[in-house]
Amino acid sequence: MSEQTIVDFRSLGLAEPLLKAIDESGYTTPTPIQAQAIPLALQRMDLMAGAQTxxxxxxxxxxxxxxxxxxxxxxxxxxAKHPIRALVLAPTRELAIQVYDNIKTxxxxxxxxxxxxYGGVDIKTQTPILKTGVEILVATPGRLLDHVEQKTLSLSQVQFLVLDEADRMLDMGFMPDLKRILALLPKQRQNLMFSATFSDEIKKLADAFLNNPTLIEVARSNATNENVEQKAYLVNSDQKQRFLVQLLKHYANQQVIVFTKTKLSASKLARALERDHIPCSAIHGDKTQKERIEALDAFKAGTINALVATDVAARGLDITDLPLVVNYEISTAPEDYVHRIGRTGRAxxxxxxxxxxxxxxxKYFADIEKLIKKQIPKEKGLINNSNNSSNSSNNRPRTTKPARGEDGWFQQPYQPAAAVAVQKEALAKPSSAKRQVVAALLGGFGFKASPQTRQQARRATPKLASNTDSQPTGNSELT
Incomplete structure (x- = not known):
């Protein structure tokens, strides 16, 4: 069956309950990867499939x-009637949740x-459902092994193993976990490996657990989606935040995912955007699962316009009609660029x-262009000062500070040494007249001040009297 002859899902020979669910989801025509992979998978063949995210x-x-x-x-x-028959492994919690939602649909x-x-939540909340039995289990590798150690599940009857985003699993260091999981599975099973990119490491992984796999590539390996317009701006690091605010205001009311390299920079950037009145939230590995789900739900619902994310969100996020992706910081791994921009231009x-x-x-961007075999047009990023937010930290007035290593004394106006000495002595030793004024105001030292004397004292030291009148005077009211 060739791809060209498949015009709808019914021609794939799928069961009627599945076709009904597909129809209710609004899908009519299989995508190229679906048209090629489904017939081969139905023949129980191992697959090594690559397609753009x-x-x-x-x-x-x-x-x-x-x-x-x-x-x-x-x-x-x-x-006992519902053993685990299919195991789907995903590298991130977000991707695992998305896969599960699709399967459930x-x-x-x-x-x-x-x-x-998946991890990040109490394992005890997952155990009761596992004990009732499930045929299809979607899991992240670490949490699956947690359940294996606690003997809350059995993998002895697994007939299907799926590795989704296999290249990302290797990037995240899951190879030891994968080997442990493979050792727990029956030898006789069907294996399906899906990845957006193919590297030498991925091919070695495929050789380790696939049996005579059929290779499917609906697009050149590591290619980017032609539906995505790619642009680049040359911006100094200290100007990036201001330029990003200007950019987001240019694309006002459009949703955007902004990618950073680190969790710290994601949090800092999200707070800065909020100060510039751009509704946003951050999503990264230090966020709890509850916080990450709430941020994603708010983003999907349109409550917030911007989602600042690390590469933990580069895969698995399925946002309908996401129009814009911004690489605020360029990843040192060129493959991550493919996955980042794959969040837009979907379907x-x-x-x-x-x-x-x-x-x-x-230099990192040059590696990206080499990987995708495409030159991306670049412009110099210019800051339009008239559009900058008055709340931006970059626009706040700054006080002049001495250069590092300098003594601030050198920034003071010149004063003769004698004048300075006199000034210091006056500050160190208040005159007896001043002491008498203070005593008069406070009623101390046995000095009983009449109203006339106090009035004269105030005229002599107006500032001191003013400050004193603003405070309780204690025993002075008794004189």
Missing amino acids: GTGKTAAFSLPILHTLLPLASTSTSP YAKHTPLRSLVV GAKGIAISLIDEDET
Whole structure:
């Protein structure tokens, strides 16, 4: 069956309950990766599939798995009737949740059960559902091994293994965990590996656990989506924040994901944007799962316009019609650029990807252009001062400080040494007249001041008297 002959999902031979769910989701025509992968997966072949992110990879593996498992589905409440038959591994919590949501949508007219488990939440909340039995388990590697150690699940009946975003798993150091998980699975199973990029490490991983896989590539490896317009601006590092604010105000009322390299810079940038009246939130590895889900929900609902994220969000985020992605900081890993800008231009929509490059980042951007085999047009980023927010920290008046290593004394006006000595002596030893005035005002030293004397004292030292009158005078009121 060739890709050209597939004009709708019904021609793929999928079960009627799945076709009904697909139709209710509004899909009619398979994407290229779905058209090629689904028929081969239905033939129980191992696949090594590569496609640009956002092209429908989740349906490409979940639909054939659901179709194959449907004859084994049971309505029984017994957990023994619902063993884990399919395991989907994802590198991040966000991607795992997205995959689970899609599987649940496609399986809603079937008795097949599914569940997602990931770290960052109490493991005890996941255990009760696992004990009731699920056929399809979506998991991050670390949390899956946690459940294995606590003996809350069994992988002895797994028939399907899916590695989603396999290259990202390697980037995040999951190889030891993957080896442990593979050792727990039956030897006889179908393996499906999906990745947006192919590297030598990925090919070695494929050789380790795939059996005579069929290679599918619907686009050149590491290619970027042609629906995404890519731009770059040369901006000094100390001007980036101001330029970004100007940029976001130019694209007012449009949603944008802004990528940074570190968790610290993501948090700082999000706070700065909020000060400039741009509704936003940060999402990174230090955020709790609850905080990350709340930020994503607010972003999807349009409550906030900007989401500042590290590369933890570069994969797995499926935002409908996201028009803009900004690389505020250029990643040192060229492959991350492909995944970052893959958040826009999804499912045939148009998108814009803008990169802000300072002098130190030019070499990293050159590596990106080499990877994607494309030159990205660059302009000098100019700051329009008339559009800068008055609340921006870069526009606040600054006090002049001595240069590092200088003594601030040298910045003072010249005074003759004699004058300085007299001034210091006057400050150190108040005159007896002043002491008498103070005593008169406070009623101390046995000095009883009449109203006339106090009035004369105030005229002699108006500033002191003014300050004293503003405070309680204690015993002076008794004189």
